[in-house]
Amino acid sequence: xxxxxxxxxxxxxxxxxxxxxxxxxxxxxxxxxxxxxxxxxxxxxxxxxxxxxxxxxxxxxxxxxxxxxxxxxxxxxxxxxxxxxxxxxxxxxxxxxxxxxxxxxxxxxxxxxxxxxxxxxxxxxxxxxxxxxxxxxxxxxxxxxxxxxxxxxxxxxxxxxxxxxxxxxxxxxxxxxxxxxxxxxxxxxxxxxxxxxxxxxxxxxxxxxxxxxxxxxxxxxxxxxxxxxxxxxxxxxxxxxxxxxxxxxxxxxxxxxxxxxxxxxxxxxxxxxxxxxxxxxxxxxxxxxxxxxxxxxxxxxxxxxxxxxxxxxxxxxxxxxxxxxxxxxxxxxxxxxxxxxxxxxxxxxxxxxxxxxxxxxxxxxxxxxxxxxxxxxxxxxxxxxxxxxxxxxxxxxxxxxxxxxxxxxxxxxxxxxxxxxxxxxxxxxxxxxxxxxxxxxxxxxxxxxxxxxxxxxxxxxxxxxxxxxxxxxxxxxxxxxxxxxxxxxxxxxxxxxxxxxxxxxxxxxxxxxxxxxxxxxxxxxxxxxxxxxxxxxxxxxxxxxxxxxxxxxxxxxxxxxx
Amino acid sequence: xxxxxxxxxxxxxxxxxxxxxxxxxxxxxxxxxxxxxxxxxxxxxxxxxxxxxxxxxxxxxxxxxxxxxxxxxxxxxxxxxxxxxxxxxxxxxxxxxxxxxxxxxxxxxxxxxxxxxxxxxxxxxxxxxxxxxxxxxxxxxxxxxxxxxxxxxxxxxxxxxxxxxxxxxxxxxxxxxxxxxxxxxxxxxxxxxxxxxxxxxxxxxxxxxxxxxxxxxxxxxxxxxxxxxxxxxxxxxxxxxxxxxxxxxxxxxxxxxxxxxxxxxxxxxxxxxxxxxxxxxxxxxxxxxxxxxxxxxxxxxxxxxxxxxxxxxxxxxxxxxxxxxxxxxxxxxxxxxxxxxxxxxxxxxxxxxxxxxxxxxxxxxxxxxxxxxxxxxxxxxxxxxxxxxxxxxxxxx
Numbered sequence: 001x002x003x004x005x006x007x008x009x010x011x012x013x014x015x016x017x018x019x020x021x022x023x024x025x026x027x028x029x030x031x032x033x034x035x036x037x038x039x040x041x042x043x044x045x046x047x048x049x050x051x052x053x054x055x056x057x058x059x060x061x062x063x064x065x066x067x068x069x070x071x072x073x074x075x076x077x078x079x080x081x082x083x084x085x086x087x088x089x090x091x092x093x094x095x096x097x098x099x100x101x102x103x104x105x106x107x108x109x110x111x112x113x114x115x116x117x118x119x120x121x122x123x124x125x126x127x128x129x130x131x132x133x134x135x136x137x138x139x140x141x142x143x144x145x146x147x148x149x150x151x152x153x154x155x156x157x158x159x160x161x162x163x164x165x166x167x168x169x170x171x172x173x174x175x176x177x178x179x180x181x182x183x184x185x186x187x188x189x190x191x192x193x194x195x196x197x198x199x200x201x202x203x204x205x206x207x208x209x210x211x212x213x214x215x216x217x218x219x220x221x222x223x224x225x226x227x228x229x230x231x232x233x234x235x236x237x238x239x240x241x242x243x244x245x246x247x248x249x250x251x252x253x254x255x256x257x258x259x260x261x262x263x264x265x266x267x268x269x270x271x272x273x274x275x276x277x278x279x280x281x282x283x284x285x286x287x288x289x290x291x292x293x294x295x296x297x298x299x300x301x302x303x304x305x306x307x308x309x310x311x312x313x314x315x316x317x318x319x320x321x322x323x324x325x326x327x328x329x330x331x332x333x334x335x336x337x338x339x340x341x342x343x344x345x346x347x348x349x350x351x352x353x354x355x356x357x358x359x360x361x362x363x364x365x366x367x368x369x370x371x372x373x374x375x376x377x378x379x380x381x382x383x384x385x386x387x388x389x390x391x392x393x394x395x396x397x398x399x400x401x402x403x404x405x406x407x408x409x410x411x412x413x414x415x416x417x418x419x420x421x422x423x424x425x426x427x428x429x430x431x432x433x434x435x436x437x438x439x440x441x442x443x444x445x446x447x448x449x450x451x452x453x454x455x456x457x458x459x460x461x462x463x464x465x466x467x468x469x470x471x472x473x474x475x476x477x478x479x480x481x482x483x484x485x486x487x488x489x490x491x492x493x494x495x496x497x498x499x500x501x502x503x504x505x506x507x508x509x510x511x512x513x514x515x516x517x518x519x520x521x522x523x524x525x526x527x528x529x530x531x532x533x534x535x536x537x538x539x540x541x542x543x544x545x546x547x548x549x550x551x552x553x554x555x556x557x558x559x560x561x562x
Numbered sequence: 563x564x565x566x567x568x569x570x571x572x573x574x575x576x577x578x579x580x581x582x583x584x585x586x587x588x589x590x591x592x593x594x595x596x597x598x599x600x601x602x603x604x605x606x607x608x609x610x611x612x613x614x615x616x617x618x619x620x621x622x623x624x625x626x627x628x629x630x631x632x633x634x635x636x637x638x639x640x641x642x643x644x645x646x647x648x649x650x651x652x653x654x655x656x657x658x659x660x661x662x663x664x665x666x667x668x669x670x671x672x673x674x675x676x677x678x679x680x681x682x683x684x685x686x687x688x689x690x691x692x693x694x695x696x697x698x699x700x701x702x703x704x705x706x707x708x709x710x711x712x713x714x715x716x717x718x719x720x721x722x723x724x725x726x727x728x729x730x731x732x733x734x735x736x737x738x739x740x741x742x743x744x745x746x747x748x749x750x751x752x753x754x755x756x757x758x759x760x761x762x763x764x765x766x767x768x769x770x771x772x773x774x775x776x777x778x779x780x781x782x783x784x785x786x787x788x789x790x791x792x793x794x795x796x797x798x799x800x801x802x803x804x805x806x807x808x809x810x811x812x813x814x815x816x817x818x819x820x821x822x823x824x825x826x827x828x829x830x831x832x833x834x835x836x837x838x839x840x841x842x843x844x845x846x847x848x849x850x851x852x853x854x855x856x857x858x859x860x861x862x863x864x865x866x867x868x869x870x871x872x873x874x875x876x877x878x879x880x881x882x883x884x885x886x887x888x889x890x891x892x893x894x895x896x897x898x899x900x901x902x903x904x905x906x907x908x909x910x911x912x913x914x915x916x917x918x919x920x921x922x923x924x925x926x927x928x929x930x931x932x933x934x935x936x937x938x939x940x941x942x943x944x945x946x947x948x949x950x951x952x953x954x955x956x957x958x959x
């Protein structure tokens with residue numbers, strides 16, 4: 001990652017001149033951007049291939065994890081896509097199913113370095129989770145898939161090594177058999193300075209016993225999750241020697257099987273332990289309260305996050321878990337299908353959440369929407385975190401007569417606190433045809449201080465949405481380096497005070513659906529040219545303060561000894 | 563013919579204990595009659611129906627005006643399948659004692675089974691309102707329904723099956739009959755409307771319903787629009803279009819406009835008022851939602867949806883005690899409302915009433931599971947491939 005001095009100098013010198021290589025639209029004066037958040041499309045040579053067959057096997061509609069991270073520490077955020085496989089064999093029998101790693105040269109070029117990196121993959125892959133599990137300063141990759149997961153160790157020389165077997169992450173479940181992983185998160189559950197791995201498993205799927213679904217027998221479609229049995233999530237404790245220990249049972253996680261789709265991690269009660277929220281597809285959500293010592297208690301109902309306000313079982317998809325209203329307590333938002341709305345749970349700070357979906361204004365506008373991947377971040381740098389949602393229906397194109405299958409993406413702009421405004425065409429997001437969008441990851445790809453978004457889409461080109469929001473608001477990013485805490489600083493809470501306003505975020509790379517956003521932690525500062533105070537609460541318990549931090553830079557912060 | 567089972571039913575119909583008033587006859591005749599009666603009872607106990615019938619016949623030979631013997635002989639013959647032979651005995655008994663409603667019903671059935679539908683219908687219609695014994699009443703009603711259906715008297719069949727459903731709500735034969743009658747009535751109504759008013763607003767309204775039933779929402783909406791164009795004042799049309807738009811998820815803004823039109827035509831339209839409350843709530847307009855739900859509750863205090871909506875708004879406004887009252891009211895009106903139990907659970911949890919919260923959560927889970935099971939069953943019975951449908955409470959309301 002860029003150091004403070006290099007990064008600031010580089011971008012200060014290059015400024016606007018560094019950006020033109022990224023797509024810049026030709027706009028007539030009448031087409032000037034009027035929305036506070038705006039994106040412009042930038043292509044990338046990747047098309048998600050999930051081997052869609054006329055039989056409509058469930059995994060075909062669930063592919064599409066995306067990661068944004070700096071794989072070679074050159075200061076530019078790179079892009080990784082998971083990809084499908086032959087649905088019958090679950091093998092990547094063709095190059096079209098290859099997972100892909102694209103190296104960002106910072107000038108708008110994304111070079112495919114998959115082969116050199118050794119990341120083409122072998123199976124039907126879904127999820128990606130980025131994290132430096134061995135604290136060597138290079139971010140590693142966990143890839144979760146249908147009946148097979150892989151851990152790729154970053155060798156630091158542009159190559160990766162599949163260490164799954166050595167790490168002990170390829171054992172089939174003794175009770176449930178092979179599992180289907182759709183999400184994962186790295187977090188330090190016991191604050192020992194080592195990243196542990198939480199794996200979200202969807203449902204029990206077997207191509208040989210899968211039911212046939214659809215409105216008519218001659219028009220098969222993907223089945224409702226109720227036709228499949230739930231499976232448990234998994235928690236692997238990092239032993240610190242490159243191996244992991246499955247503590248799913250003893251931690252209390254395994255006792256709550258579900259049909260997991262998304263995972264968000266945050267210390268919801270600020271007790272120093274990271275908690276885990278998992279959306280389930282047409283089942284109660286799971287909320288695992290971290291009791292410390294590697295023990296968890298499932299608390300979804302008592303915490304008020306098991307279901308949306310009306311008590312219906314909805315199709316919980318991707319999730320993000322961050323502070324939306326700047327009160328210091330992480331809130332939850334996840335997305336679902338049309339008529340189910342995109343729920344927003346406000347953390348009340350007393351151990352419970354409150355469903356504010358209607359009050360936030362999101363209920364009404366999201367009724368016709370089907371979402372997959374929500375990511376909470378400040379896209380217009382105004383100091384309030386917004387929500388970018390990839391959209392697209394779970395159903396196949398054959399059902400376009402019944403529901404809008406292909407949809408544009410939408411960004412929900414935070415109007416200050418808990419009110420949101422949906423921007424789709426206004427934000428430039430209809431510049432590309434609607435699609436069945438799936439995973440998404442964010443990061444400042446062109447170093448202009450505005451967060452960009454990378455989105456995958458089923459059987460359609462992936463999309464890079466370069467943020468060209470107007471306003472010229474200032475920003476700050478923090479690239480943390482833990483010493484006593486895990487090196488990525490995952491779990492660290494950051495408080496920024498600027499111009500009399502205070503905002504909070506925490507380091508977590510798990511966001512959206514099956515995806516990972518592993519760039520520096522971003523803050524919008526509005527008109528403030530500096531932050532008066534930056535306070536970092538490391539997972540180790542150490543608190544660090546920075547004062548009068550100049551805006552518009554990536555600040556690299558190393559955890560102090562105490 | 564049925565044997566033991568028949569005999570059991572027989573005892574229910576026969577007048578075994580009913581020989582109190584012998585005809586005015588000489589003492590030795592009376593003794594003979596009493597002897598035959600005792601013998602008949604013995605044979606009945608031994609299930610020797612032919613021999614019992616012979617004993618009753620002997621009584622009738624001695625005393626042709628013996629109502630009980632006539633009735634009992636008729637019943638025995640009836641349950642032996644000798645319908646034609648039973649009829650004269652039933653008629654004779656009824657002539658002497660017209661209020662023998664069970665005999666009247668059996669006469670009707672016997673006539674039906676011997677092909678005399680007209681007589682059967684008359685006798686069954688006479689008996690049906692008066693028969694007290696549930697089993698016989700149901701049988702009488704079902705025979706009548708069969709006759710009505712044969713002659714296309716669907717309205718009478720529907721009225722009769724309505725009575726039977728009240729009597730035995732879980733009787734599967736009755737439920738099936740009801741389904742058949744209502745289906746036939748539907749088909750007949752469609753055909754009739756097509757003949758008398760093929761281009762009417764009602765015809766398009768009807769087509770819209772049929773299309774919606776088969777999942778063709780867009781076409782259904784189009785037909786509602788045509789119907790409104792033909793007759794904008796037709797009661798209920800705007801509400802129905804609004805419902806269709808509301809369910810389609812993309813047309814909720816237009817749905818709101820249609821609900822308002824429905825209300826303009828009929829200010830007492832509580833359902834539209836309630837839906838407008840839902841929409842206002844979804845739009846986070848608590849003031850409008852509160853007014854709409856309040857009015858809905860005033861218009862129809864017995865509508866659980868209105869109380870539920872009112873409670874939701876009150877909870878958002880922080881008026882927990884008032885919200886609780888409305889939720890309790892909603893549960894009272896519809897104890898199976900999973901949503902009401904869920905919201906009560908949330909309310910109690912926030913109030914620190916853990917035990918109450920847990921109880922309501924259990925109720926929620928019970929009723930949600932029950933409704934889920936019913937929905938699955940319904941889909942299975944529709945012999946359709948599996949397809950996802952929104953959960954009962956899955957939609958935001």
